Amino acid sequence: MHGIVHKTLKEYVVERTDDGTWDTIVEQSGFEPKLYLPVSRYDDGEIDAILETLSTMATQDRRAIERDFGTTLAPELLSTFSAHIKRDWDLPDLLAGLEDVYDDIEAATEDTSLPELSCTSEADHAIVSYDTHRDQQYCALAHGILEGVVAAFDADATVTKTDCVDEGADACRFRVDLE
Numbered sequence: 381m382h383g384i385v386h387k388t389l390k391e392y393v394v395e396r397t398d399d400g401t402w403d404t405i406v407e408q409s410g411f412e413p414k415l416y417l418p419v420s421r422y423d424d425g426e427i428d429a430i431l432e433t434l435s436t437m438a439t440q441d442r443r444a445i446e447r448d449f450g451t452t453l454a455p456e457l458l459s460t461f462s463a464h465i466k467r468d469w470d471l472p473d474l475l476a477g478l479e480d481v482y483d484d485i486e487a488a489t490e491d492t493s494l495p496e497l498s499c500t501s502e503a504d505h506a507i508v509s510y511d512t513h514r515d516q517q518y519c520a521l522a523h524g525i526l527e528g529v530v531a532a533f534d535a536d537a538t539v540t541k542t543d544c545v546d547e548g549a550d551a552c553r554f555r556v557d558l559e
Contacts, residue, residue, distance in 0.1 A: 381424045382489065387416040388456045389430060392449050401437075409433045418460060428516050443520035450524020455532045457525065461485050471535035472558055475499055475506040495522075496551070504558055507542070511551035519544050519552040526554050 393402050406413050409429035416422065431449075435442035458465065464484045465474060474481070478499040486494050495512035510522045519541070526539045536559040543549035 381422055381427055383416050383420040383422055384418040384456055384460050386422045387418050388453045390416060392452045405430055405433050424514055446520035447524035450521045451528035454525045454528020458532055471533040471537060475556060476501040506556045508554045509551045517545045519546060522552060523554060
């Protein structure tokens with residue numbers, strides 16, 4: 381997984397707790413502490429183990445943590461990959477061009493294996509479809525990222541999950557209602 385995810389997860393945990401709690405989570409997850417570089421790749425297993433340990437320690441549902449983390453991750457992703465997004469775009473423009481942006485990012489990050497993503501845009505809404513080859517689907521994370529993108533664009537929009545692989549669908553789908 382792209383290092384920006386690992387780096388931002390550490391910042392997310394430290395911001396809500398402290399460095400000592402992060403160290404405890406890493407230790408209980410069975411990994412050595414390390415400096416996460418945003419442009420490097422790291423094992424998905426680290427994210428899974430850290431999220432699982434965090435949800436156990438926080439006695440909070442992992443999906444709720446993933447979704448909340450996704451809202452924090454979105455601005456970091458937008459910043460990291462800003463070269464692929466036109467400066468004058470608003471949220472509807474980004475959603476309409478999402479597949480092209482995604483294809484550009486995938487081509488530029490050849491060592492990273494990105495999930496499948498597609499988007500169909502209408503005048504008042506967009507449907508974003510997300511599916512991954514990973515063991516964990518990260519649907520809640522994708523939901524949070526979309527909510528974080530809406531917030532980053534200061535848009536008047538609502539994100540609703542309509543389908544989920546965890547519930548038997550072939551992909552997770554989210555409806556973004558543009559108000």
